[in-house]
Amino acid sequence: MIQTLRKLVKFDEFVAKYPDNTGKRYELHDGAIVEMPQPTGDHEEVVGFLAFEVTRECIRLNLLYFIPKTALVKPPENESAYSPDVLILNRPNLVNEPLWKKESTVSQAESIPLVVEVVSSNWRDDYLKKAADYEAVGIREYWIVDYAALGGRRFIGNPKQPTVSLYTLIDGEYQVSQFQGSDRIISPLFPELNLTPKEIFQAGGYPV
Template sequence: MISPYDVYLEKEDKKKEICVIPDISVMCDKNGFNEKRYCGVPTIIVEVLSSNWAEDMIKKLKLYEEYGVSEYWIVDPSSASFMVYSYDLEKKSYIHIHQKDNELCSKLFSDLKINMKSVFN
């Protein structure tokens, strides 16, 4: 889903759901969909940095980690860079996945590779 689309993060051990509007969301569990929103935890969330970069780099990173979003991608058009965080189920935290050769690679979907040079040009 592409923004604007409400995503209500919810998890069994959390008392309340939290609404976020990611730039791009990939949801593999179709049970969370209804007409206007998605309830659950997306598989991948992509945020494109803007002037409020601290929101995406600090606050949302911590929030998505807390709810167990499997992958969190941060794209920074101003520096033509990107970061990929993958959720480690054992550690219950994100690990930064080093990306090389300007190719964004998903740990979850091994065939998903994006040439970021083409995105930034």
């Protein structure tokens, strides 16, 4: 289970103290420091596969995008900071990010074409809190990759099935499309990307 350290802190305090020398990963959720669970091997295989496929598409299209290792996304209106599983950054806009050089933190939609969260035990954060905050930032595209069908039935159906939920920003609000099995994932950001949930889930050892 995720452990929340209860003392509320400001973003500046958070980045000054964390990450610490314990090797643990933390996020800031409305002022609460949240220790993130160590990911499973399956989770990391899915993350690595997705990062590779997206990077390959960026290279093919000659996009000035890259995937940082530990950058943070800070919503504008609250004391939160997230470390997505896969974060695509638009390099030319980083000169406009006041927190980038010293704190590797971004908060502008123009800097963040895509965020991907691979679902683990804290699935409510991905489907509820992070979806709302990424929408508030104005991130054009947000993928929730639920390879183990951990999310609630109201999000992935009943019976629950491994699902990729793709949130696209339209008129300032997220509209969601969902993909399962051998569906081709339709990404407005990467319209020529040839990728299915089955391929993603099998990367994590989940036959579907």
